[in-house]
Amino acid sequence: MADKTVTIHSTDAIPTVTPEPTETPSENPGEDSSNKPASVEAPVTKEDGSVFKMFVISEATMINKGDKLVLTLKTNNVSFDKLYLGKNDDLAKTPAIQGMQEANGGYSFTFEVDADKAGTTVPIVLGKKDGTWYTKQQLYLAVPGSKTPEVTPIPEPTETPVPTATPTPSETPVPTATPTPEPAKVENGIYSGTAETGAAMFKVVGVELTVKDGDMKARITLSGVAYDYLYMGTPEEAAATDKSAWIAGVGTVDYTTADGETKTGMQYDIPVAALDQALVVSSHSAKRDKWYARTITIASSSLKKTADLPADETNKVADGIYSAEATTNAAMFKVVGVKLTAKNGKMTAVITLSGSGYDYLYMGTGKDAAAESGAWIASTGKVDYTLDGETKTGMQFEIPVEALDQEFAVAAHAVKSGKWYDRAITIASSSLKKTGDLPSDDNKGDTPKPTLVPTNTPTVSPSETPVVKPTSTPTPAPTQKPADTKPEQESKYESDLSGGTSKVDSATTLADGVYTPDGFSFSGGSGKVTISCSKITVTNGQAYATIAFSSPYYGYVKANGNKYMANVSGGSSIFTIPVELNKNNTIIGMTTRMSVAHEISYNIFISLAAAKKGGSTSSSTGFVKADGTISTISTDNSKLDTTAPEIMGLEYKAETKLAYAEYFKMYHYDEGITLLEIDMTKDTERDPEKQNEDDKKAEDTDTAAAEDTAAATDEEEAAAASDSKKTSTEKAKDLTEKTKELYEGNVVKYLIVPKDVEIPAGLDKDMIVIQLPVEKTYVASEDALKLLDEQLDAAESIKAVGMEQKDCQIENIAKAMEDKKISFDGAFDDLDYKALVKDEIDFAILPSEFLPGNAKDEEDADAADETADTKAEDQKDDKDDKTTDEKADEDKTTEELLKEENERLSDTAERLATLTIPMLVDRSADEKTDLAKAEWLKVYGVIFGCEDQANELFQQMVKAEENK
Known part of the structure; x- marks a missing residue:
């Protein structure tokens, strides 16, 4: 039986045409030979027959395939995204018909029903986006058409009637169209095939068709890369449709012509409604920004099965x-x-x-x-x-x-x-x-x-509360070897007129050939997708980097003022682009994984020591951490470094020698960059040595088991959320979380960067960056205030403090507070974050009491000098003066207080990281001697731009101490 279409114009009877004597009446008067979708009425109704207004069908079409009717329903309703042909009380509502979201937010549904259902109503259940079903009342779908009439016997021929007058031209019968063959039914599998377009400027050179339960999709390869989008419809519809409905290219692929020539084409994934029929498609010219009307016809006779589907519809796999x-x-x-x-x-x-x-x-x-x-x-x-x-x-x-x-x-x-x-x-x-x-x-x-x-x-x-334990020092990352030594060709590209990126200086003195990067890092994006670089190709004195995104959905990258097309392979999007070695390069990647094509900006840094000016041989490699990830610094945060660590992209110069201080270290690198390390746990309850002792004791107890049911702290942002649902603020959380974790380590490493000096991308993931100059500092450490004001005369860089004017013991600072030049922005344990923002604070110094397990009462510090009588009297007075909170703290165990203090550290670190305010804990008060305390001048000399003055002052203090 040839495929026919049915058109239902109204609920009235459909007019019929008396067949010519030479024709045999059709067994199904409703059929049409065109096999094209015909507009029909197919409302969803309630039990009383009235239309269900919460799900109005805005457009319906039907194709009659003999024993099956293919219905496509469209609705502007945005609440229901699936259908089930069955009753409300069916326990398993399968198979469910999943809707395809339209540009206006509504949905379209395509499915089959048996032809004998034509002209009847069938029960239907609507599925909501949250996974539930609407079952308040039973709904029905009115299937278009009329019941197939019973076939009556053809009467015996009668006597030939007397010829009548020749009919007028208007009565001449229309020739019956040649029935089209029934569309080929293709079994599940993956097929290669061919397609015709009828347009020389739009040629399909490859088809990979995937068939699964009657649904078909194809990855087609066009002969060139001139088109950046396709749309399944007319140019007018494409122009009027939201860009989210456009089909972006998934990347480029090389192919060989019949003449043996290698060319590059763009690939697209498109739905295939039927074989052997022209699919209406529009192609968008990137150069002309114009849509062109096209058609694609995939021939069923050309299909050759190349593979089975790896799993059936339930993803079950053979034993x-x-x-x-x-x-x-x-x-x-x-x-x-x-x-x-x-x-x-x-x-x-x-x-x-x-x-x-x-x-x-x-x-x-x-x-x-x-x-x-x-x-x-x-x-x-x-x-x-x-x-x-x-x-x-x-x-x-x-x-x-x-x-x-x-x-x-x-x-x-x-x-x-x-x-x-x-x-x-x-x-x-x-x-x-x-x-x-x-x-x-x-x-x-x-x-x-x-x-x-x-x-x-x-x-x-x-x-x-997290117990900070030492970790093994990361080992240097093994030098990556390129998969082959074949020079890579620059990816296919076109000019980027948007101005998103600028030309880079890719010139190098290296000899032409293939090189392995000493190191690679990047910044930007949400963190869900990573970028790697395994090869550098130098051609005619120009450097090209081969970079790979860990996602196959990056269609192009903007770089060097151009738009480069992807080569998708092995789940990655690969590009070969011009780069400036040992410098940051800005690129913009376009991903199609989101609901709409979306561009994301990145900075990449490719380190190659041999290409450095002056012939430097600094290694500058990346380093493998204990969890297998790559770090930009050669050591971890378990303890202070005894020698200068290697930092990717930086060249070590010298160390600041310390004679007395125990809680910090300083190393200097090129471009005036300084690495400052501060020990956050030594001599506190979090000291790794103390924790090791506690862990040993814990092995002999069963107390840990009693805490199994406590609620866990969700420290990291849920990275499984797709990038399409992340706002810029949410994306920033990725770096915020990493920064918070840096503050929670045994040792915090700071990278102090002079003005106008650019550091390699990605270093901020492993170190806290203090960008100089710091001009509006919040200081809650009295020891730091004394060094800054009384020794370095740096009060002009202080904008806010952590004590009220009446409690400030430093005369110049108190006077500045009185004159409203310095404000009180909350104590270190009760920061006023709004005030910090209002005062444009760019750096914060907190006292050592802020550290968990390191809080000391001022009275306790002088306790050794008190007599027993004085102590007893002071204790009585103290008891009367204590606040409710202080008394409550006395009732808490050491473990409970430590947990609260750890939470305070994490919360403060996260909030300041969100505000991009670097936080430094001043541990000068914990040093054992006066000279050790004074040696912290070297820290503030670097940060506040008075390094020489600080060193000179410290030497004077040393001489004064020696002359005593």
């Missing part, structure tokens, strides 16, 4: 053992190996993380993990793996896998901090490679379950 690949939402949580086992429709996976920084996983969020310690998944142990020719050690876990190609939530428990972090893993079905069958005795029984945590839980409960 066996497979290797696979997985992606995650965080660079700090990288899966480098997957061994997937499928049995009886269930799946588990042994995953290998890139490092050994996590000891437990939980299938869910970190918040839920704290309350379900029995569901923690313990690591099965460490395992060595090879990456870029280097042997590394990772941690393995066995986890359940509900589905492939879908992101599932995982919480990871950090060994060092004792905190839970929200992560996400996606295992790609396309990456599955069968490596073996199940053992013979494993073909029976239940699916193996992942190893769960034993009853003895970690000594550090996730809900505890």
Whole structure:
């Protein structure tokens, strides 16, 4: 039976035309031979037959495919995104018909119903965006058409009637159109094919068609790169439609013509409504900013099956053992190996993380993990793996896998901090490679379950205040070797007239050839996508970097004043672009993963020592941290460095020698940059040496188990949220969280950068950057105030203090407060953040009492000089003077106070990081001698631009002390 279309104009009877004597009446009068969608009426009604006004069908079309009717319904309603053909009380509302969102926010739904349903109503249930179903009343869909009439026998021929007058021309019968063949039904799989367009300027040179349960989509390759968008419709519709409905190119690919010539084309992913029929498409010229009307016809006769779908609609995989690949939402949580086992429709996976920084996983969020310690998944142990020719050690876990190609939530428990972090893993079905069958005795029984945590839980409960423990020093990152030594060609590009980037000076004195970067770092973006660089190609004295985004959805990159097209390979978007070596380069990447094409700005820094002017041989490499991630500094934050650490992109010059101070170190690099390190835990309750003793004692107790059910602190932003839902403020949280974590370490490293000096991109992820000059400082440390005012005469750089005027013991500062030149912006433990913003504070100095486990009462400091009688009298007076809060603090245990102080540190650090105010804790008061306290002049000399004066003053103090 040829495909026909049905057009329902109204609820009235449809006029028919008496067939010519030479024609056999159709068995279905409603059919049409065109197989094109016809407009119909298909309302959703209530039980009384009235239209359901919450879901009005704005447009409906139907195609009659013999025994099936293909309906497409469109609605402007934005509340319902799925349909189910069935009754409200059906428990399993499957299969659900998922809607496609239109530019106006409404949805379109395409589905099939049996042809015998024509002219009837069928029950329907509407699904909401939140996953629930509307079941307050039973709704019905009015299926267009009329019931197929019963076929009556053709009467026997009668006597030939007397010929009548020749009909007028208007009565001449219209020739019956040649029936089109029934569209080819293609089984599930992946196919290669060919397509015709009828336009020489719009030629399809490659088709990869994927068919799944009747739905088809194709990745087409155009012969060139002149078009940046396609649209499934007319140019007029494209121009009037929101850009989110445009189909952006997924990247470029090289292909070979029949003449053997290699060319580059742009690829697009498009829906395919039918084979052997012209699909209406519009193509957008990037150069002319104009839409052109096109058609694409994919011939069913050209299809050649190239592969089976890796999994069926439920993502079930045939029993066996497979290797696979997985992606995650965080660079700090990288899966480098997957061994997937499928049995009886269930799946588990042994995953290998890139490092050994996590000891437990939980299938869910970190918040839920704290309350379900029995569901923690313990690591099965460490395992060595090879990456870029280097042997590394990772941690393995066995986890359940509900589905492939879908992101599932995982919480990871950090060994060092004792905190839970929200992560996400996606295992790609396309990456599955069968490596073996199940053992013979494993073909029976239940699916193996992942190893769960034993009853003895970690000594550090996730809900505890993080215990800062020393970590091993990162080892230098092995030099990456390029996959091959073949020089890379500059990516295909066109001029970028938007002015987003400017030309770069890519000239270099290096000989032509391929080089491996000494180091690479970047800044910008949300942190969900990472950028890497494995190769530098020098051609005709110009440097080109091959960079890869860890996402296949970056269509182009703007750089060097041009727009470069992607080459998508292995889940990455790869570009080869001109760069200036050993300098920051601004690029803008366009991702299509969001609801609309979106551009994101980045800075990249490619270090190559051999290309430095003056022939410097400074190594400037990146370094591998304990969790497998790359750091821009060669040492961690476990302790003060005894020698200058290597910093990527910087050249070490000298060290500030310290004769007395114990709590800081200073190293100097090129461009006048200084690295300042301050020990935040030495001689406090968080001192690693003290913690090691406490941990040893804790091993002999069972107290940790009692804290398993405490709620975990959600320290990191949920990185699984897509970039499309992140505002600029939310994106800034990524760097804010990293900055907060830097303050929570044993040692805080500051990079003090002179005015107009540019540092390599990415250094701010590993060090707190203090950009000079600092002109409006908040100081809550009285010791620091004395050094700044009485010694360095730097009071003009102080804008606010942490004590009220009546409590200020420094005459010049008190006078400035009286004259309204310096304000009180809250005490260090009760900062007035609004005042800090109002006063435009750009640097904050806090006292050592701010450190957890380091608070000291002033009375306690002088206690040794008091007599017993004086103590007793003062204690009585103190008791009467204490506030309710102070008395409440007396009732708290040391552990409770320490927890509160840790929370105060984290909260203050996060708030100041959000305001981009660097925070320094002055520990001069904790130094053992007066000269050690005075040696902190060297710190403030560098920060406040009076280094020579500070050094001279300190030397005078040393001589004065020696002459005593």
